[in-house]
Each structure stands twice: as C-alpha cells, then as structure tokens.
Amino acid sequence: MDEPVLLTGAGGRVGQAILRHSGDRFEWRLLDREPLGAEKRPDGVGEDDVYITDITDEEAVEAAMDGVYAVIHLAGDPRPEAPWDSVLRNNIDGTHSIFQAAVDAGVEKFAFASSNHAVGAYETPDRKPDLYRPEDEFRLDGDELPRPSNLYGVSKATGEVLGRYYHDHHGISVVNVRIGNLTEGHPPIDYERGQAMWLSYRDCAHLFERCVVADYDYEIVYGISDNDRKYYSIDRAREVLGYDPVDNSAEFED
Numbered sequence: 198m199d200e201p202v203l204l205t206g207a208g209g210r211v212g213q214a215i216l217r218h219s220g221d222r223f224e225w226r227l228l229d230r231e232p233l234g235a236e237k238r239p240d241g242v243g244e245d246d247v248y249i250t251d252i253t254d255e256e257a258v259e260a261a262m263d264g265v266y267a268v269i270h271l272a273g274d275p276r277p278e279a280p281w282d283s284v285l286r287n288n289i290d291g292t293h294s295i296f297q298a299a300v301d302a303g304v305e306k307f308a309f310a311s312s313n314h315a316v317g318a319y320e321t322p323d324r325k326p327d328l329y330r331p332e333d334e335f336r337l338d339g340d341e342l343p344r345p346s347n348l349y350g351v352s353k354a355t356g357e358v359l360g361r362y363y364h365d366h367h368g369i370s371v372v373n374v375r376i377g378n379l380t381e382g383h384p385p386i387d388y389e390r391g392q393a394m395w396l397s398y399r400d401c402a403h404l405f406e407r408c409v410v411a412d413y414d415y416e417i418v419y420g421i422s423d424n425d426r427k428y429y430s431i432d433r434a435r436e437v438l439g440y441d442p443v444d445n446s447a448e449f450e451d
C-alpha cells in the first residue's frame with residue numbers, strides 16, 4: 198500500500214508509541230494541534246507530511262485527508278475527569294469532523310481510539326476487586342452495550358456510534374479499539390486494575406498496525422496486552438485483526 202496513513206494526535210503518548218515501533222511500516226501523514234518537531238517524527242517523515250491543526254477545523258482536515266488510505270484517529274482529550282465542554286468539542290465534534298472528511302475523501306479504513314472508560318461501569322462493587330485477578334473468569338468481549346465511567350467515557354461511546362453510522366451509511370471500514378492503560382516500559386505499579394488492562398508500547402503499535410492491514414467491516418475490540426489478569430477478551434482482536442501480543446503484566450510481578 199503506497200497511499201498514506203493519517204495519524205491524528207500523533208504527538209501524544211499513543212501516537213508516539215505507534216510511531217516509535219511502526220514508524221517504518223507506512224507512508225505517514227501526521228496531524229496534531231501542537232508542533233511535531235523532528236524528534237517526534239519517524240525518519241523520512243518531513244514537514245510536508247505534518248499538519249498542525251485542530252481537528253474541528255474542517256478545511257484544514259479536508260486538506261490533510263486528501264489521498265489517504267486509512268486513518269488512525271487518536272486526537273482528543275484523554276482525561277477521564279475531562280469536563281463536558283472539552284469532550285464535546287475535542288472528542289465528539291472533532292471525531293465527527295474526522296469521520297466526515299474521511300468519507301468525503303474515500304478513505305477505506307478508520308481505527309478509532311476508544312477507551313476502557315466507555316465500559317467502566319461494568320466494574321460494579323460486587324465484581325471488584327476479583328475481576329482484576331487472574332483466576333476470575335468475568336470477561337467483556339465487545340458485544341456488550343457501553344456503560345461509561347464518566348463523561349469522557351460517554352464521548353468515547355459516542356465516537357463508536359459515529360463509526361457505526363459512517364460504516365452503515367458510507368461503507369467505510371471501522372474498528373474501535375477500547376484501549377486499556379498504555380504505560381511505557383512496565384505495567385502500572387500497585388494498581389491491579391491498571392495491570393489487568395495494561396497495553397505495552399510495542400503491543401499498541403502492533404495492534405494499530407493490524408487495524409491498517411486487516412480486512413473488517415465494523416468492529417469493537419479491546420486493546421490490552423496478553424495479561425494473565427484480564428477482564429477484557431482479546432479473542433476478537435486476534436480473530437479479526439490478527440493481533441498477536443507479546444507482553445503480559447504478570448511477567449513484571451514479584
């Protein structure tokens with residue numbers, strides 16, 4: 198595939214994890230509202246491939262989308278405690294703007310950075326803390342309805358529904374990745390929930406690489422490493438995307 202892959206939110210944690218491990222895999226086009234210095238770009242990605250703009254700027258987004266094969270859409274407010282005005286603008290309006298530009302430009306595939314917080318309210322008091330432990334068999338598999346933890350989670354569930362709409366009415370392939378907890382180098386320390394949903398940097402890059410390469414219609418998958426502790430199934434990501442993670446938070450326990 199010679200056409201570019203547009204990565205929004207390229208300067209953030211998830212974007213940098215992808216570029217660090219898969220920087221040589223695609224022709225990248227990078228978008229962020231903050232400057233992306235040479236240290237944030239893979240070799241060979243020059244300033245002409247970088248778009249510094251807000252994702253709600255429809256004209257600028259249209260220009261960035263021209264000729265693109267696939268979109269990995271990460272840009273947004275990632276804070277679980279983010280207020281409504283911010284998630285409405287950055288996560289809902291922004292995601293709408295990126296989807297609309299993508300279908301207008303004939304983009305084939307769209308990977309959306311959803312979140313564990315779209316389903317956080319499944320972690321009910323009667324299930325905690327057992328569901329964070331290796332012997333517990335409770336699993337979410339992507340077929341369940343959203344049960345957001347907070348307004349940020351509402352915005353992520355809304356992004357998933359926007360994807361459903363654009364897939365059904367415009368035919369674009371959409372995969373929603375409910376990312377767990379991306380932490381560099383090792384799983385979160387003294388945080389069982391975080392260890393159960395840990396996503397290592399290299400597994401993150403591999404997962405989004407598969408979102409560009411694999412064939413699918415509309416999917417919801419979980420983005421975590423192959424942790425012994427888990428309450429998210431990664432079976433669907435394995436089956437549909439060919440996701441084959443190498444990390445496991447249990448390997449870091451004493």
Ligand SMILES: NC(=O)C1=CN([C@@H]2O[C@H](COP(=O)(O)OP(=O)(O)OC[C@H]3O[C@@H](n4cnc5c(N)ncnc54)[C@H](O)[C@@H]3O)[C@@H](O)[C@H]2O)C=CC1
Nearest residue numbers: 206208209210211230251252271272273275310312376379
């Ligand atoms: N880091 C994690 O563990 C998780 C992240 N996610 C999602 O993944 C995505 C990326 O998250 P992180 O990399 O952790 O966040 P981050 O804050 O490190 O990166 C987000 C990037 O998007 C850019 N951005 C934000 N709003 C923008 C706008 N309106 N227009 C243009 N650029 C904008 C920021 O400048 C930043 O570079 C977010 O959508 C977040 O909700 C979901 C679950 C877990």
Ligand SMILES: O=C1O[C@H](COP(=O)(O)O)[C@@H](O)[C@H](O)[C@H]1O
Nearest residue numbers: 275276277312313314377378391
């Ligand atoms: O969606 C997100 O989830 C991760 C993990 O959630 P947490 O409540 O365990 O911190 C969070 O770190 C990240 O900022 C957020 O975008």
